[in-house]
Amino acid sequence: MSFFKHRNNLIHAGIALTLSVINIYIIFTLDPPNLAQGVFGNIFFIHVPIAWSAFLLYFGVMVCGIFYLTNKSIKWDYRGLAFAEVGTIFMFLVLTTGPIWAKPAWGHFWPWEPRLTTSLILFLIFLGYFMLREFGGNPEQVSRYAAVLGILAFLDVPLIFFSVKFWLPEMQSHPQVGQYFSSANPMSTYLIIFSFISMIIISSLMVRFRTNILSMNHTS
């Protein structure tokens, strides 16, 4: 049975598509909040919400891992894998859209500063997670190890978020937490929240779709 033949899934996809179109329209037509950066500064409205969504998806991997370890139900294993796959796609997008913005803004594609390095480490941990899934051997043992790895990998997320505080300010290229949001320009805050909501709706659709396919694979 096709995933999009269910009414609820079709509505979910319709909402995701509509919000994406509105989001793209806003990104192209919005006056840049930082005039010094020009229109490329609007990349911020797509890069940051994707990063937050990736962290949320990795949080999902951790939660599914905890549920899998406590009740050993295969559905939590599939959900965890689906969260990990979609989270890694989003993390890849974070690591590619960031440098495209950084080149005109900072003059370098990739300065080795704390937030970029810790984000790359998280991405590499999840590449290891997929290697474990693929080549780990006994499926039940692999699911158990993957759940533990997913839980441990999430420890890197608060490190990324607060990396701008943990290391010396001279080492930072990113702004401090909360510096993007000013009460003088609340529109930027609303738009970034809107973009974040649209990314959550797209990513949740992707996770549900992928979980559905993984369970179909199992039953076929």
Added chain:
Amino acid sequence: MEYLITVVVLVYGIIGGWFLYQINQQKNINRSK
């Protein structure tokens, strides 16, 4: 502007491509049943 276009095409292109790939996978699974 070209940086912004690159980012939007990259993000929505990869997400759209992912959906097409999954729909194709779903078709293959349904066919093999």
